Amino acid sequence: MLPRDLKPEQFSGYPPEAKTLVTNYIAALQRLPLAFLPSLLREAIEYDYKFPPERKALERELANLNSLSAEHLKDWLQGFAQIHLSAALENFDWINAPAQFVEQLSSYLWTTHQLDAFRTAAIAYADRLQVSVPPEPPSTPRLGITVVGQGVASYDAPLFRKLRAHGAYYSHVNPENGLRALLDAVAARAKAHPAPYAHWYIDGGHEAEHDAALTTVSYAALEPARAALLGKMRAEIDRPGMGPEALRTRLAQLRPADLGFSSADEGLDRFRTKMLTEGSGTQIFSTTFAQWTAREALRRAQPLTLLVRFAPRQRQKPMNELLAATLETAEFDPVGSLGDADMGAYYNWLNQQRLPGANESSFLVWFEGHSQALCIGPTTPRGTTSTSAIDVSQLLASLA
C-alpha cells in the first residue's frame, strides 16, 4: 500500500489523541513518500504518551507539511522520493507498525547502498524544517548538572578533559553538602519555573532525597522491571527461530505493564520502559543507563533543569551471568564507572547544547565528595583553571 491510498479509518488502532491528530492531517499524509511517512507515523502513534515539547514539535511539523504547496512539498521531499523501496516494504503494515517498518527500512537502505542518500535527504529536510519552523526557546536558560565518581576514594588521572576547553575547571572545591546544594538548587528551579517534565533528576543508583516536583528516574528503582525484562529476554531467546532482529522487535513491543509499571503517569512509565527495552547496555550497566536516560530526557522532554548522578556500575562480568541477574554476588567497579561517567558528562553537555537556547545554557560537573568541578556558562571564561577555594553553592551562583 502507498500513502496516496490512506484512509482515516485505517488509523482505528491508534490511541485516541494520535488518531485525531493523524486524521486531521490525512490529506497531507497522502502526499508524502513512503520512504518518509512511516518515520513520521512512528512519532505520531506515540503522541498520547509524548512529552509536551515532542507533542508541540510534531503538531508544528504536520501543520508545516500541510501548508506546503505541491511544488514545495516535492522540493522538500525529493530526496526521499528518489529512494527505491522493495515490494515487501510497500506491502508492510506500516500504518500500524511504523517502528518495525523503519527498522526494516534501515536494514534495506544499508543493503541497497541507499543509506547515504537517505541521510542526505533527512539532513536536508531537518535543516529546512529548522528554518521554517524554528524551535521555541526555553522559558528560562537551561541548567545541566552531572555528578560523577560516587564511591571513588581517590583518583589521580585528569578529569573532564573533553570539557575543559569549554569552561572553567576548579580544583579546590569544598565538597561538604555538595549533593544537597545541587538537589536544593534543582528543586528551587522547579518551583520558580513550574512546568510538566521540565525538571529532571536521573540517578544511576539509589535516589537521594529530593523534591517531589522533580521528574525522577533511577536505576535502583527500576530493578524489578529490569529483572522482569531479563526474564522475558531469556524466554524469548529460547524460542525456536529467534534471532537478534526478532528479539529487538519483541522488546520494542513490550508495554509498561509487561515490566510491572503501573503508575498514574503512563507517559513516564513508557519512557522508563523504553530506557530498558530500547537502550543498549542499559539493562546491565548503571552508567550506561544514566547516560542513555539523560540523552533521551534531553532529546524528548527538553528539560529546563537536568541533574544526572552516576553511580558505580557492576564490574564487567560474563554476559550470561550478568543477564541471569545474580545481583547478590554483584561486585562494583567505581573507578571504571568514573571513566564512564566522565565521558557521560561530556555527552550530557553535548546533548544539552543541541537544544534551543544553547547559547544561554549552563552546565556543571562535579566529582562527588571531592574537590574537582567544571562549569560552563555564557559568562564563564573558557579553558581556565581556578585553584581558589569555592563550594558547590558558589559554583552554582557563578552560573546564575
Place this chain on the structure above:
Amino acid sequence: MTSHFSAIHQDLSRQLAWTRREFLRTGAAMALGSTLLHNPAALAGVPGKKRKVVVITFGGGARDQETFAPEGQENIPHLMRELIPQSTFFTQVVNRGILGHYVATASLATGVYETINNFASLPPEHPTVFEYFRKDLKRPSTDAWVVAPSNGFNRIGESNNRSYGPGLGASVILPKHLLTAAMSGRTTDYEHLLRDNYETPLYAPDLGGNEFQLRQLEMMLKLSVDDFKSHALTLSSPDELSVYIARRLMRQLAPSLLWITMHDIDIAHAGAYSLYIEGIRRTDRLCAEMWKAIQSEPEYAGNTTLFILPDFGRDSDDDSGGNGFQHHRTGDALSRTTWMMALGPGIREGVVYDRPMQSTDLVPTLGSVLGFSPSLAQGKPIAELL
C-alpha cells in the same frame, strides 16, 4: 543532493586522513609518502622462502579520538612506538559497505561490499581471499586459516560462489566455540570468554561451515583439551584466546595466509566507555604480540607481511543521530573512514600515505603480494605496497 552529501563526506574523510597524518608525523616521526608511488624495495627484500601474509582486523571499530588523536595515543602505545615506525601507514581507508562486523569482515575478505545479513549464519556471496589463494596457487587446506572470536564468523572461510566455495576456503577456528565444547557444559570458570556478538549479546547463530573441531586441537595443534582449558583460565578476553590459538597455528602448521579477527573493542556497544578503552589497549598490545611472534617464528621471520586494519570506525560525537562511541549506526564519515598499516620485508618503513582508498582494496593487494588473481574482487591493488 546525493552528490552534495558525497562531497561533504569526502571532505570529512580527507580531514580525518589529514589529521591522522599530522598526528603520526608528530607522534611517531613518520614521513609523508605522497610522492613515493612505487616501492622499489618491495619484494626485492623478500628471501627465497615461501612468502606469508597475516591479516589482523583491529576490531570491532575504534575512533581517532581514542587512538591516533593526541588524547588517544596513550591507548595505543604499541602501535605508536613499535609498529607504526616500521610500517607503511594509510590514513584514509574508506568502507562504503554495511557497517556490521560480520558483513564488513566478509567484505574485507572478498574485496566486494557484501550484503549478507550481518546476524545470520551465511557464507559470503563472493569468493574469499582464501579461495583465490588456495585455488590459484593449489595450496592445501592447512595453508589458509581464520581465527575469529565470534560464533557468527563461522562461515567467513569460504563463499557460496559456484566456481569456488566448499572445499576451497580457509579452515575457521572459533576459539570460544572450542572452549564451549571443551567445557562440556561446565561454564563456571570460562564464561568470561564466551561473550559473543556485543551488539546482540544473547544471540548465537547455529554453526555450519568449515569450523575447526575440538578433536583437531590435539591432532593438528598438538594441544590437549585439558591444556587448552587450563590456558584459557589465564586469559582475560576472547581476543587473548584468539591470539593464543593463532600462535599455536603458526607454530604447528605455519599457514601462509592467516587471518585474525579481533573483537574485544566492540564491548563499546554496552555503553561503558572505560571498557571500550580497555579493549583498545588490549588490542594494541595483542597486535604487538603478533608482530613479535611473526619475527620469532622461523617459518615467518623475514618473509611475512602483516596487515592491520579496522573493519570500520564508530559514530562521531557530533552526529546527534548516534550516541558517540557506543555504536556504528549512523554511516557518518568517522564510522566509515579508517586506516591500515602494513609491515614486513619489502615494505617501506615510517611512511604515511593519505590518498583515499577503499577497504575492498585489501584482497587485490594480497593477490599481488602472494601471486593469485582475485578476479571477482572490486578493489584495486595498493600500488604503494607493490
